[in-house]
Amino acid sequence: xxxxxxxxxxxxxxxxxxxxxxxxxxxxxxxxxxxxxxxxxxxxxxxxxxxxxxxxxxxxxxxxxxxxxxxxxxxxxxxxxxxxxxxxxxxxxxxxxxxxxxxxxxxxxxxxxx
Amino acid sequence: xxxxxxxxxxxxxxxxxxxxxxxxxxxxxxxxxxxxxxxxxxxxxxxxxxxxxxxxxxxxxxxxxxxxxxxxxxxxxxxxxxxxxxxxxxxxxxxxxxxxxxxxxxxxxxxxxxx
Numbered sequence: 001x002x003x004x005x006x007x008x009x010x011x012x013x014x015x016x017x018x019x020x021x022x023x024x025x026x027x028x029x030x031x032x033x034x035x036x037x038x039x040x041x042x043x044x045x046x047x048x049x050x051x052x053x054x055x056x057x058x059x060x061x062x063x064x065x066x067x068x069x070x071x072x073x074x075x076x077x078x079x080x081x082x083x084x085x086x087x088x089x090x091x092x093x094x095x096x097x098x099x100x101x102x103x104x105x106x107x108x109x110x111x112x113x114x
Numbered sequence: 115x116x117x118x119x120x121x122x123x124x125x126x127x128x129x130x131x132x133x134x135x136x137x138x139x140x141x142x143x144x145x146x147x148x149x150x151x152x153x154x155x156x157x158x159x160x161x162x163x164x165x166x167x168x169x170x171x172x173x174x175x176x177x178x179x180x181x182x183x184x185x186x187x188x189x190x191x192x193x194x195x196x197x198x199x200x201x202x203x204x205x206x207x208x209x210x211x212x213x214x215x216x217x218x219x220x221x222x223x224x225x226x227x228x229x
């Protein structure tokens with residue numbers, strides 16, 4: 001069965017600190033997709049990244065980076081030099097090939113204090 | 115419009131009443147999804163439409179929940195005889211079919227409160 005675990009319920013950091021949000025997934029498929037979404041206080045979910053299971057290259061986008069490791073079934077998300085605007089709930093999600101359904105983790109609430 | 119539009123943004127209803135939640139997807143997006151987000155919880159899949167048909171409605175929690183989509187566009191999620199446990203934010207998303215290249219685009223949600 002598919003499952004996404006985000007063990008960190010809430011993280012608080014001070015601005016300019018680096019922070020890593022953990023995501024561990026379970027799936028029996030060899031082809032699948034992993035996602036991260038951001039939900040700011042306004043409530044609307046914002047797509048951040050999609051990764052397929054055959055691409056284990058790490059990705060960097062500005063202050064954001066993602067570390068995908070199939071050996072540990074993890075897809076962790078790091079924010080470098082965090083800012084107050086990064087405060088949000090972050091969701092990791094999984095989709096198996098052939099389905100369009102996303103299975104979400106329970107989210108990690110990140111609070112960045114000035 | 116440019117984004118996924120949901121209405122109403124907030125709905126307070128009495129226990130036992132029926133409610134209808136509306137979703138206007140992005141033009142050209144043939145795939146449409148409903149999710150539910152309860153307080154402090156993740157997003158729970160409810161139903162998926164491809165065009166007007168629903169190949170996956172496995173997430174609907176009970177037969178009080180139903181959804182339809184007409185014209186390959188607007189979708190309505192109906193909850194009959196609402197219960198307090200139905201209180202949640204109901205999110206709609208749309209995408210191009212089976213691509214997921216850019217992920218879904220989500221609406222801002224309808225916050226349903228059953229009193």
